[in-house]
Amino acid sequence: MKIGVITSAYPEYEDDPHGIFVHRLMKEVTKKGHEVHVLAPYTGKMTNFQLDGVYVQKFNYFYPKRFQKLAGRSGMIDNVKEGVFVKFQFCSFIIFNLINSYKKLKDMDIVHVQWPIPNGLGALFLKKISKIPYINTIHGEEVYLSKKYHTVFLIKLLVNNSSKTITNSSATLKTCLNEGLDKKKLDIIPFGVDTSFYKPLNIVKDKKIFQILSVGYLIERKGFMYLISSISEVSKKHENVRLKIVGSGPQEKQLKDLITKLQLEKYIEILGNIPNDELLKMYNSSDLFVLPSIIDSQGNTEGLGVVLIEAMACGLPVIGSNIGGIPDIISDGETGLLFPQKDVVELSKSIIKLIENRILMEKIADKGYQMVKTNFSWEKIAAQYIDCYEKIKK
Template sequence: MKIGIISSAYPDFEDDPHGIFVHRLMREIVKKGHEVHVLAPYTGGETEYTLQGVQVQRFHYFYPQRFEKLSGRAGMIDNVKEGFLVKIQVLTFLFFNVVHSLLKLRKMDVIHVQWPIPNGLGGIFLKKIYGIPYINTIHGEEVHLSKRYHLLFALRWLVNNSSKTITNSTATRKFCLEAGLDGDKIEVIPFGVDTDFFRPLEVYKDKNIFQILSVGYLIERKGFEYIIRAMPQVLDEHANARLKIVGSGPLESELKELIYELELGDEVEIVNNISDDELLMVYNSADLFVLSSIVDSQGNTEGLGVVLLEAMACGLPVMGSNVGGIPDIITNNEIGVLVEEKDVHGISEAIKKLIKDKELRTILSKNGFNLVKHNFNWETIAKRYIEVFEDLI
C-alpha cells in the first residue's frame, strides 16, 4: 500500500522534534511493509531525503525563498503573528500545497492529512480529481484556530468531505463535535510512544535530590509558569527538591526571568537542544514527571500529552493538569495524579504528597508503565491506522 502524507510539520533528521510524533507513526507503518511518502513545507534543510524508510519531499511556498517564514520551527500559529509578509504566505502556502500534492502524490492509494487546516486542500483535490480516499488527523489546534479566525465553515468542509477523520483524544473529538463536524466520521486514535526506546534504565541518581522533570515546547499552553511558581512552596518542606524543564521556545527568556525573580536559580533549570538519547537518560534520572498544561489565552490546550507517555514508559510516576487529552491518559490516583490547571497551591500540594508517599509513587509507576506498554506503543497505534487505510481502498 502506498500512503501519501501531507503535513505542515515533519523532522529533518532523527532527533529533530519538529513533528517527531508524526514521523514515529510513519516509521512504524513502513516497518509493516508499506510505502510512505511525506509532503511537507520547506524548513531550511534538504528538499528530498529518506528518514528511516520514510520518503520525504519538501516544497517551497514563497518567492524569493529567503523570505519564507510561515513554516518555521516555532509553528505556524506563532509564525503568522510575525507581520504582514508572513500572513500573505498563508495564501501562497495553500496554493503550493495543492499544486505539489497533485504533482507528487497522485499515485498514492490513500492520503493521510495531518492538520486539515492548513493541509486539507491537497487531500480534497486528490480525492476529487484522482479519486484517492483521504483521512484527516485533527490535533486540536485546528478547531481553536478556526473559531478564532471565523473559519469553522472551512474546517467543516474539509473534514466532512474526507473519508475519515481521526482525533488524538476524546477531548479533541468533543471539540470537533461542538464545532459541528460530522461525528459519524470521527474516530479516536491516540498518538503513541516508542516503548522499545523509551524504557526503564538503571542509571545513577543522587539520593540526596528529589528530581522533578517537565518536558515540552516553551509556549503558554504548556503551563510551565505554574510549576515554577509552585516550587517555592515545595521547597519550604522539601529543600532537596529540584525542577528540570527540558525544552525550547518563545517563552524561554520569560520563564528564565521568572526563575530569577523567585530566586530559584539553584533549584530550577531549563535545558534545551538535547538528543533523544540524552532525553532518555533525563527521564530515567528523574523521580517525578509533571505536565502542568493549561487552556491558553487563545483557547488552545493539550491535545494528548505524548511526553506523559514517554515518562510513563520509562517508569516515572506522572502528574498532569485536568485539561484536554491528559485525562485520557491519567486516571487520578491510579495511573497518575490530576490537578486543576493554573492551581499553584494544588500543584505544590500534589508534589509534596508524592515526595512523601513513596508507596504511591511505586503504584503509579507500575500502573502507568503497564498502560503505555499495552495501549500506547507505536506498533498498536500503527495497526489501528493501517486498518483504517485498508478499509478505504
C-alpha cells in the same frame, strides 16, 4: 500500499522535535511493508531525503524563499502572530501546498492529512481530480483556531469529504462534535510511544535530591510558568527538590527571567533540546514528571500529551493538568495525579504529596507503565491506522 502524507511539520533527522510524533507513526507504518511519501513545507535545510525508510519532500511556499517564516520551527500557530507579512504567507502556503500535493502525490493509493487546516485542501483536490481517498488526523489546535477565525465551515468541508477523520483524544473529539462536525466520520486514535526505546533503565538515582522533569516546547500552552512558580512553594518544605525543563521556544527568556525573579536559580534549570538518548537517560534518572499544560490565550490546549506517555513508559510517576487530552492518559490517583490548570497551590500540593508518599509514587508509576505498554505502543497505534487505510481501500 503507497501512502501519501501531507503535514505542516516533519523532522529532518531522528532527534529533530519538529513534528517528530508524525514521523514515529509513519516510520512504524513503513516497517509493516507500506511505502510512505511525506509532503511538508521547507523549514531551512533539506528538501528531498529519506528518514528511516520514509520518503520526504519539502516544498517552498513563498519567494524569495529566504523570507519564508510561516512554517519555521516555532510552529505555524506561533509564527502567524508575527505580523501581516507572515499572515499573508498563509495564503501562499495554501496555494503551493495544493500544487505540490497534486504534483507529488497523484499516484498514491491513499492520502493521510495531518492538521486538515492548513493541509487538507491538497487532499481534497486529489480526491476530486484523481479519485484518491484521504483521511485526516485532527490534533485539536486547528479546531480552536478555526473557531476563533470563523473558518469552521472549512473544517466541515474537509471532514465531510474525508473517508475517515481521526482525533487524538476524547477531548479533541468532543471539541469537533461541539463545532458540528459529522459524528459518523470521526474516531479516536491517540499518538503513542516507542516502548522498545522509552523503557526503564538500570540507572542509579541521586538519593540526595528529588529530581522533577518536564519536557516540551517553551510556549504559553505548556504552562511552564506555573510549574516554575510551584517550585517556589515546594522548595520551602523540601529543600532538596530540583526541576529540569527540556525544550526551547519563544518563552525561554520569559521563563528564565521568572526563575531569576523568584530566586530559584539553585532549583531550576532549562536545558534546551537534547538528543533522544540523553532524554531517555533523563527520564530514568528523574523521580517525577510534570506536564503543567493550560488553555492558552488563543483557546488552544494540549491535544494529548505525548511526553507524559514517554515518561510513564520509563516507569516515572506523573502529574498533569486536568485539561485537553491529558485525562485520557492520567486516571487521577491510579496512573498519575491531576490538578486544575494554572493552580500553583494545587500543583505544589500534588508534588509534595508524592515526595512524602513513596508508596503512592510506586503505585501510580507501576500502573502508568502497564497502561502505556497495553494501550500506547507505536506498533499498536500504527496497526489501528493501517486497519483504517485498508478498510478504505477495500
